[in-house]
Amino acid sequence: MNTTPHSRRRFLQATAGLVGAASCSWLPQLAAAAGADPNRKRSCIVLWMAGGPTQTDTFDMKPGHANGGEFKETETNVPGLRFSEHFAGLAQQADKLAIMRGMSTREGDHLRGTYLMHTGQRPGGPLNYPSIGASLSKALEHNQSTLPNYVAVNPSGLLNGSALSPGFLGPRYAAATVGTRGAPPAEGSDAMADLGVDFLSLPPGIDTRRQDARLALWKDQQDQFLARHPSGAAEAQATIFQSAVKMMHPEAASAFDLSQESTEVRETYGRGTFGQGCLIARRLVERDVPFVEVTLGGGGLGWDTHQGNFPAVERLSKELDQGWSTLMRELSERGLLESTTILWMGEFGRTPNINNTAGRDHFPDAWTCVLAGGGIAGGQAYGQTDEAGSEVTEGKTEVQDLLATLCRAVGVDPATEHFSPQARPIKISEGHSIDQVLA
Amino acid sequence: MLRIAHVPVSCAVLLLAWTMALPAQDTSTDVSSETAKMQAMAARIDELVQTRLDREKATAAPLATDGEFIRRAYLDLVGNLPTVAQTRAYLDSDAPDKRQQLIAQLIKSPAYPTHLANTWRALVLEPSDDPQRLQNEQGLQLWLRGKFSQNVRYDRLVEEFLTATQGSDGPGYFYASQDLKPELLASETSRIFLGLQLECAQCHDHPFDRWKQQDFWGLAAFFAQLERPGNDNVIGLGRFDIVDRDMGEVTIPETDQVVPPAFPGSKADYASLGGTRRQQLAIWMVSRDNPYMPRRAVNWAWAHMMGRGIVHPADDMSPQNLPSHPELLDELTDYFIRSGFDLQLLLQTIAITDTYARSSEAVSDSEAPPELFARMAVKSLTPEQLYDAFLKVGLLKTDVTMMQQDGQRIQFVARLRTASKDRTFFDTGMPQALAVMNGPPVSTATSPETSGLLKALSAPFLTDEQRLNVLFLAAYSRPPYPDELKRYQEFLQTAEPGQQSAALGDVLWVLANSAEFMLNH
Numbered sequence: 001m002n003t004t005p006h007s008r009r010r011f012l013q014a015t016a017g018l019v020g021a022a023s024c025s026w027l028p029q030l031a032a033a034a035g036a037d038p039n040r041k042r043s044c045i046v047l048w049m050a051g052g053p054t055q056t057d058t059f060d061m062k063p064g065h066a067n068g069g070e071f072k073e074t075e076t077n078v079p080g081l082r083f084s085e086h087f088a089g090l091a092q093q094a095d096k097l098a099i100m101r102g103m104s105t106r107e108g109d110h111l112r113g114t115y116l117m118h119t120g121q122r123p124g125g126p127l128n129y130p131s132i133g134a135s136l137s138k139a140l141e142h143n144q145s146t147l148p149n150y151v152a153v154n155p156s157g158l159l160n161g162s163a164l165s166p167g168f169l170g171p172r173y174a175a176a177t178v179g180t181r182g183a184p185p186a187e188g189s190d191a192m193a194d195l196g197v198d199f200l201s202l203p204p205g206i207d208t209r210r211q212d213a214r215l216a217l218w219k220d221q222q223d224q225f226l227a228r229h230p231s232g233a234a235e236a237q238a239t240i241f242q243s244a245v246k247m248m249h250p251e252a253a254s255a256f257d258l259s260q261e262s263t264e265v266r267e268t269y270g271r272g273t274f275g276q277g278c279l280i281a282r283r284l285v286e287r288d289v290p291f292v293e294v295t296l297g298g299g300g301l302g303w304d305t306h307q308g309n310f311p312a313v314e315r316l317s318k319e320l321d322q323g324w325s326t327l328m329r330e331l332s333e334r335g336l337l338e339s340t341t342i343l344w345m346g347e348f349g350r351t352p353n354i355n356n357t358a359g360r361d362h363f364p365d366a367w368t369c370v371l372a373g374g375g376i377a378g379g380q381a382y383g384q385t386d387e388a389g390s391e392v393t394e395g396k397t398e399v400q401d402l403l404a405t406l407c408r409a410v411g412v413d414p415a416t417e418h419f420s421p422q423a424r425p426i427k428i429s430e431g432h433s434i435d436q437v438l439a
Numbered sequence: 440m441l442r443i444a445h446v447p448v449s450c451a452v453l454l455l456a457w458t459m460a461l462p463a464q465d466t467s468t469d470v471s472s473e474t475a476k477m478q479a480m481a482a483r484i485d486e487l488v489q490t491r492l493d494r495e496k497a498t499a500a501p502l503a504t505d506g507e508f509i510r511r512a513y514l515d516l517v518g519n520l521p522t523v524a525q526t527r528a529y530l531d532s533d534a535p536d537k538r539q540q541l542i543a544q545l546i547k548s549p550a551y552p553t554h555l556a557n558t559w560r561a562l563v564l565e566p567s568d569d570p571q572r573l574q575n576e577q578g579l580q581l582w583l584r585g586k587f588s589q590n591v592r593y594d595r596l597v598e599e600f601l602t603a604t605q606g607s608d609g610p611g612y613f614y615a616s617q618d619l620k621p622e623l624l625a626s627e628t629s630r631i632f633l634g635l636q637l638e639c640a641q642c643h644d645h646p647f648d649r650w651k652q653q654d655f656w657g658l659a660a661f662f663a664q665l666e667r668p669g670n671d672n673v674i675g676l677g678r679f680d681i682v683d684r685d686m687g688e689v690t691i692p693e694t695d696q697v698v699p700p701a702f703p704g705s706k707a708d709y710a711s712l713g714g715t716r717r718q719q720l721a722i723w724m725v726s727r728d729n730p731y732m733p734r735r736a737v738n739w740a741w742a743h744m745m746g747r748g749i750v751h752p753a754d755d756m757s758p759q760n761l762p763s764h765p766e767l768l769d770e771l772t773d774y775f776i777r778s779g780f781d782l783q784l785l786l787q788t789i790a791i792t793d794t795y796a797r798s799s800e801a802v803s804d805s806e807a808p809p810e811l812f813a814r815m816a817v818k819s820l821t822p823e824q825l826y827d828a829f830l831k832v833g834l835l836k837t838d839v840t841m842m843q844q845d846g847q848r849i850q851f852v853a854r855l856r857t858a859s860k861d862r863t864f865f866d867t868g869m870p871q872a873l874a875v876m877n878g879p880p881v882s883t884a885t886s887p888e889t890s891g892l893l894k895a896l897s898a899p900f901l902t903d904e905q906r907l908n909v910l911f912l913a914a915y916s917r918p919p920y921p922d923e924l925k926r927y928q929e930f931l932q933t934a935e936p937g938q939q940s941a942a943l944g945d946v947l948w949v950l951a952n953s954a955e956f957m958l959n960h
Contacts, residue, residue: 128567166868167858168566168858171856174871176873199870203882221950227956229800230801231817233865236864241876247873248873248876404580421635
């Protein structure tokens with residue numbers, strides 16, 4: 001790479017322009033975060049429940065009421081805090097969970113709710129807002145890392161494209177997506193879900209020997225152009241493509257290679273895409289990746305249980321419990337849970353009353369999300385719904401407040417401003433963080 | 440006093456009928472005098488740029504080589520690379536005016552309005568990576584393409600855009616995307632057509648800015664009377680008809696203060712102009728002596744060709760943000776108005792200057808700052824240009840107009856859509872780079888099984904040198920330099936028999952992923 005003083009100067013100018021004034025407001029914040037935890041950056045994992053999970057059969061049960069349904073409650077390691085019986089693993093770690101039972105939003109449509117929960121904004125406006133993953137990975141980013149700052153595992157095929165999008169932050173902050181390779185294992189099969197990063201592998205017919213030969217020629221080609229055409233655009237192209245090449249290097253790519261884990265560990269997480277995705281999340285957090293989102297219920301909006309709610313929720317709950325509780329246990333064993341905040345959410349909740357096809361319908365009025373891990377005061381339920389579960393009676397929480405709380409938990413000021421293309425300052429969240437659930 | 444550039448909106452239909460009835464006036468004397476005026480203006484541009492360079496004691500870069508120039512002109516004016524045959528013909532031509540001939544030919548090509556419509560769609564709408572939204576934008580893009588292919592007077596284009604009522608008529612999508620909100624429509628239309636960023640005055644008077652809250656809300660008041668009709672005629676997702684009512688006002692937020700319509704920086708009385716509020720605004724905007732509208736158009740055209748505006752950023756022409764070449768901006772604006780707001784002529788005039796034809800190579804370490812235009816800026820390709828360029832080097836498809844609806848293209852464009860409107864940035868990320876390196880269309884264009892170019896090059900009578908020549912012409916519009924030729928010849932010689940085509944594919948992969956390919960220089 002050309003490093004004459006003047007090309008370096010231009011590159012710095014170009015880079016400065018790119019982050020622009022935005023950097024001014026978050027630099028002090030970064031400094032503060034580093035002060036609190038000098039040795040490592042924080043990470044955030046969103047566990048995304050596609051379809052909208054039922055609060056009444058998971059974390060806000062109504063035993064004894066007609067709405068309560070078939071499941072029993074189980075005691076947890078926090079006296080008085082009870083979950084569904086299908087969360088045996090999580091029940092042992094309830095002291096690390098804050099159950100947000102007062103969620104109240106205004107979008108009852110899958111795509112609109114997905115966008116709302118990811119961006120804090122209702123869809124349809126003139127601005128394309130960045131998803132919380134893009135905003136937080138920008139605020140927490142690791143410039144030196146060979147891994148992407150924002151990884152989405154198995155995002156739903158039906159998901160609105162703009163929900164995971166970097167919006168006005170631009171493609172530099174887009175998620176690298178991890179998807180299934182080949183057919184997912186059939187129901188009841190012994191096979192493990194095979195996950196991989198989109199476009200990380202060489203195209204068919206290109207082996208590493210050929211790739212190395214290509215890259216040797218490519219380096220010369222790049223150096224030659226940069227020397228003749230020093231410019232911000234050329235330096236940025238070279239840098240970004242070089243980091244993509246580094247990412248393909250076995251050492252970096254191995255972060256996603258689950259064959260390096262023992263079969264026993266992989267089994268503990270669960271064989272499906274969610275369990276294996278949680279394992280990828282742990283491997284990425286170990287390597288300081290700031291933001292990972294793992295989806296459960298993917299392509300088919302699994303939690304959308306309009307019919308036959310109970311068997312579906314039982315199956316999904318067990319899969320969720322296995323992956324999530326193993327993830328927390330392993331992070332904790334590695335000393336990483338304190339610096340990793342987990343947010344469990346879907347696009348909305350489901351009606352407390354059971355419909356005549358034994359299902360529950362869309363319900364944004366009163367539902368539940370869960371915060372866990374680093375920066376969170378666990379072992380509590382914040383907010384409350386009435387006996388029937390039909391309205392919030394205490395601690396009403398809007399999405400902006402939830403996201404503001406998440407920001408605080410990872411040490412980012414929610415008022416951190418990023419700039420729209422018209423240089424309009426936009427805060428990550430306009431909401432107020434809920435101090436009671438912050439550690 | 441307002442001087443109206445042409446007949447106001449209410450008579451536009453009549454005027455259109457009249458102009459269409461006119462016989463063609465394309466006599467040769469008119470053409471040559473037009474050309475002479477254009478050449479004189481181009482020379483004047485070069486003179487004014489040179490004067491500033493002299494004053495700063497800076498040296499201009501030499502003129503670009505033919506290969507550098509043809510690639511740049513194709514990308515800027517028609518949005519795609521030239522073919523190998525087009526490049527060869529241009530390199531081989533001895534015509535003294537071949538640069539001007541090329542520009543004249545490109546600007547008449549059907550790909551010119553397509554590319555310009557693409558560029559303007561990106562200027563008008565926020566970037567989106569949502570495929571659904573991208574498809575919705577097609578209506579606006581088609582409308583723009585129609586205007587540019589007829590070379591409609593720019594002032595009339597602005598007027599039609601501002602007063603659109605039919606959702607099926609392109610601009611309906613712009614109004615929909617701004618939710619019909621007066622404050623959003625005011626800040627976007629003033630940015631797009633006036634180069635004014637008034638929105639900072641939306642919430643408060645800025646101490647250093649001449650624009651006050653009254654200015655902002657006065658402009659917003661022109662959009663205060665819009666609504667969707669009751670019999671909602673929804674044409675496709677995100678487009679709808681618009682009705683101008685005769686009631687509805689704006690108030691400054693958190694006050695009861697109603698702000699009447701007012702033109703920014705002007706005492707002209709809106710009420711003396713007839714028609715709806717939007718028509719009144721349009722009449723003011725397109726009047727000959729509007730201080731902002733034609734200057735903004737000129738600055739856009741300059742920025743489109745040169746990578747940065749005479750005022751930079753190009754859409755922020757506030758009085759605090761001074762032009763690098765004030766005289767040049769004034770004279771070009773005057774030229775643009777006198778030409779009858781002819782955007783095509785304006786682009787053509789800039790394209791035939793020596794300033795546009797300068798090399799993008801740095802000549803010395805102490806080079807002139809970019810606002811002196813001493814050398815051509817290095818610009819990123821748009822995602823559309825990039826996709827089409829990959830197809831072109833693989834000779835996979837040649838008809839650009841057919842590509843518009845290609846699903847893979849829409850996906851690719853969605854993935855690489857940038858947030859920055861400044862093309863001197865390369866604004867993309869690692870996941871996108873991976874997709875380019877390992878995914879289609881590059882993998883298709885560089886694989887011997889699917890690449891038309893590699894198949895054509897497998898002819899046994901060709902030498903490696905000839906093959907490499909074709910690859911370089913296809914990707915870079917230039918033959919390889921001697922050291923490149925040597926390097927790649929050696930590489931091809933190491934390939935096993937039967938792997939020749941694959942090795943050529945490797946070379947094409949290297950070129951397709953290089954900065955020289957992915958940038959317009």
